[in-house]
Amino acid sequence: MSDAILQKIRKTEFFKELSDAATSAVAENASVRHYVPNETVMRKGDPADSFFVILDGHLKIVTTDAKGDEIIINKVGPGEAIGELALVDDRPRSAGVIALDEVEVLELTKEAFFKLLEQRLDVSLGILRGFSNRLRFSTTYIEKVIDWSQKTAAGDYSFLEQTQPITNPAGSDDAKAAQLLSTFYSMVRKVKEREDDLKHELERLTFEIDQERRKREFDEITSTEFYANLKEQAKALRQKRNSK
Amino acid sequence: MAGKIVSIHSFRGGTGKSNTTANLASQVALTGKRVGVVDTDIQSPGIHVLFGLDEQKMGKTLNDFLHGKATIREVGFSVGDNPGDGEGLVKLAGKNLFLFPSSIKGGDISQILREGIDFNMLNEGLQTAITEFELDYLFIDTHPGLNEETLLSIATSDILIIILRPDSQDLQGTSVTVDIARSLDVPNLFLMVNKALPKYDFAGIKSDIEKQFQATVTSVLPLSFDMAENASKDLFSLRYPDHEWSVALKKVVPYILEAK
Numbered sequence: 325m326s327d328a329i330l331q332k333i334r335k336t337e338f339f340k341e342l343s344d345a346a347t348s349a350v351a352e353n354a355s356v357r358h359y360v361p362n363e364t365v366m367r368k369g370d371p372a373d374s375f376f377v378i379l380d381g382h383l384k385i386v387t388t389d390a391k392g393d394e395i396i397i398n399k400v401g402p403g404e405a406i407g408e409l410a411l412v413d414d415r416p417r418s419a420g421v422i423a424l425d426e427v428e429v430l431e432l433t434k435e436a437f438f439k440l441l442e443q444r445l446d447v448s449l450g451i452l453r454g455f456s457n458r459l460r461f462s463t464t465y466i467e468k469v470i471d472w473s474q475k476t477a478a479g480d481y482s483f484l485e486q487t488q489p490i491t492n493p494a495g496s497d498d499a500k501a502a503q504l505l506s507t508f509y510s511m512v513r514k515v516k517e518r519e520d521d522l523k524h525e526l527e528r529l530t531f532e533i534d535q536e537r538r539k540r541e542f543d544e545i546t547s548t549e550f551y552a553n554l555k556e557q558a559k560a561l562r563q564k565r566n567s568k
Numbered sequence: 569m570a571g572k573i574v575s576i577h578s579f580r581g582g583t584g585k586s587n588t589t590a591n592l593a594s595q596v597a598l599t600g601k602r603v604g605v606v607d608t609d610i611q612s613p614g615i616h617v618l619f620g621l622d623e624q625k626m627g628k629t630l631n632d633f634l635h636g637k638a639t640i641r642e643v644g645f646s647v648g649d650n651p652g653d654g655e656g657l658v659k660l661a662g663k664n665l666f667l668f669p670s671s672i673k674g675g676d677i678s679q680i681l682r683e684g685i686d687f688n689m690l691n692e693g694l695q696t697a698i699t700e701f702e703l704d705y706l707f708i709d710t711h712p713g714l715n716e717e718t719l720l721s722i723a724t725s726d727i728l729i730i731i732l733r734p735d736s737q738d739l740q741g742t743s744v745t746v747d748i749a750r751s752l753d754v755p756n757l758f759l760m761v762n763k764a765l766p767k768y769d770f771a772g773i774k775s776d777i778e779k780q781f782q783a784t785v786t787s788v789l790p791l792s793f794d795m796a797e798n799a800s801k802d803l804f805s806l807r808y809p810d811h812e813w814s815v816a817l818k819k820v821v822p823y824i825l826e827a828k
Contacts, residue, residue: 531739531776538743545714545744546751558723558752561691565570 329356332379333430338405339377341457342450349444353436359383359423365406370417372410374433378402381427386420399424411437465505472508481516484509571602571698574707574824575725579741581712583731584762587795588817590618591805592729593707594660595821597648598806601704602664604644604697606630608690608721609711610680613670618803620652621645621669629671631680633693640696643668654802666701668693687720694724705824714745722749727756727827729786729820733763734773739780746781756827757783760820763791787819 333339333347342350356379359365365376368387378400385398385406397419400406406421411434432440441448475483487509545551576589589605597603607615607630616626627645632638647665651657671677698706708725710718722728728749732738742759749757759781761773770788778785792813795804805814 531734531780532736533740533743533780537740538747541744542747542751545719545748550716551719554719554723555752557691561724562753562755 329379329430332402332428333377336377336379336403336405336430337458338408338454339450341453343446346444346446346450349440349447350432351430353440354430354432357429357431359427359429361423361425363423363427365421365423365427365429366417368417368420372407372413372415372417373435374431375405375407375410375437376421376429376431377405379428379430382424383421383427384424386422410434468505469508472512476512476515481512484513484516571604571703572705572726572827573694573698573721573724574705574727574729575710575721576707576729576731577710577718577722577745578712578731579714579738579745583712583733583738584789584795585712585731586615586709587618587804588729588731588760588762588789589707589709590615591803591814591817592820592824593705594656594663594665594803594806595818596705596707596824597660597663597665599821599825600663601825602702604666604668604701604703604706606668606694606697606706606708607670608708608717610670610685610717611677611711613672613677615709616667616669616672617801619645619647619667620650620654620657620801621667623672625650626669626672629669629676630693631671631676634680634686634689640668640693641700644697644701645669652802654807656803656806656808659806660803664701666697666703668697685717687716690717690720691724714748719748719752722754723752725754727758727824728754729758729760731760731762732777734761734765734768734777734788739777743781746783756823758820758823759783759785761785761788764788765791784823786823787816789813789816 330344330347330351333351334342334344339347339350357376359381365383380402382399382401383406384396385400386394386396389395406429407417410417441451472483475481574592576585576592578585586609593603593605605615605619607613609615610630616622628638628642630643633640633643644666645668647657647660647667648663651659651661694706694708697703708721710721712718722745730742730745730749732742746757746759759777761777764770764773770790773788774785790812792811794808794811795813798804798807804811805817808814809818
């Protein structure tokens with residue numbers, strides 16, 4: 325297999341932790357395939373006996389809705405793997421995959437993959453290292469999201485200022501967790517903006533009391549004989565009740 | 569310690585006075601206090617509906633008492649023994665809450681309007697209600713405005729709560745009521761703002777009004793469609809205790825319980 329292909333394999337998420345020797349071993353057991361735009365790479369329900377690592381080009385992962393119309397679940401590109409779940413479970417393909425442009429992939433059958441794991445400890449370790457990195461990254465991001473959620477719930481937005489604005493890292497697979505973090509960050513930013521706007525909009529009422537009218541009405545009520553009696557009675561009543 | 573008279577007043581109608589009175593009295597009853605509610609809005613009685621009382625269930629009324637046809641003991645209706653079937657009302661079962669309703673019969677109303685109220689008798693009745701039912705608090709739901717019967721209830725009250733909406737007309741009227749309450753030496757004067765539009769700055773309303781009148785604003789309650797839809801029967805704050813209106817209403821309770 326050419327050096328160019330080996331370079332591409334080394335850049336994939338799945339195999340990036342592999343040494344040169346291990347990468348060569350992978351390449352020897354895999355085959356490179358090419359697809360033209362709109363060509364079907366796999367169909368939903370097909371037996372899952374291999375997985376693909378994308379070297380070039382883009383593909384769409386599709387399923388169909390109740391009416392039979394195509395729904396695009398995801399788009400994938402260079403460096404990403406498709407159908408890697410087939411390595412651990414025996415279930416048929418859960419979605420279809422169609423090439424969007426000229427595509428070059430590395431196909432590794434399940435059989436070849438297991439053989440490789442059996443024979444080459446360095447390949448196994450490299451793949452495990454890749455998995456554990458992904459997991460560690462995800463955990464860090466999730467912890468961050470939990471922390472931010474708690475702060476947001478408490479109305480503490482200080483982390484927005486203390487954190488560099490995060491932009492969406494596109495592409496790679498383990499960037500999904502980072503993407504969650506970035507989406508979360510911009511969501512909180514927008515929530516805060518709306519909240520600030522709302523506070524600003526709160527209308528301050530101004531009250532004007534006509535003091536002359538207030539005095540006139542008070543005098544009208546208190547100048548009656550009824551009121552004078554009432555005031556006396558109220559006074560007597562309070563004294564009586566207080567003495568009890 | 570003698571029971572306290574709590575008058576709930578508003579200068580104009582439509583402030584949600586009867587509803588506030590009924591809910592507030594019930595909240596105080598829930599704390600274990602013995603509570604009475606008198607409907608002195610003889611011209612347009614209404615608070616009985618909130619306690620699930622209708623014309624058929626209503627026995628003797630305040631009108632009968634004022635005409636010498638019944639004793640106060642006969643007029644008092646125990647809500648705790650007959651809590652009605654509203655989801656909020658049932659929470660009053662076993663509580664000591666007594667309602668002293670006004671008659672809703674047209675004839676009774678026109679008679680009292682024609683003949684007027686014997687104030688000494690009404691006053692006597694309030695005091696008797698406190699003694700005979702051993703009340704800690706007697707809430708008076710007054711007629712809006714400053715007519716004579718309202719002035720009487722202000723004069724006799726230990727605690728006066730004036731309910732107002734945050735608008736100029738209510739504020740103007742409230743200013744006169746506040747002056748009257750001070751002239752009559754009412755020991756505890758509180759203002760409660762109701763039906764504030766959510767877009768207003770509630771804290772601002774509270775501080776502005778407090779500054780204006782040098783009196784405590786217990787809380788600012790929001791205008792609530794939930795409240796408007798569900799308030800005609802049953803007790804809203806008991807039925808929906810976590811609703812923002814109920815939460816704001818409950819803030820008034822400590823002011824009542826701690827008043828000297």
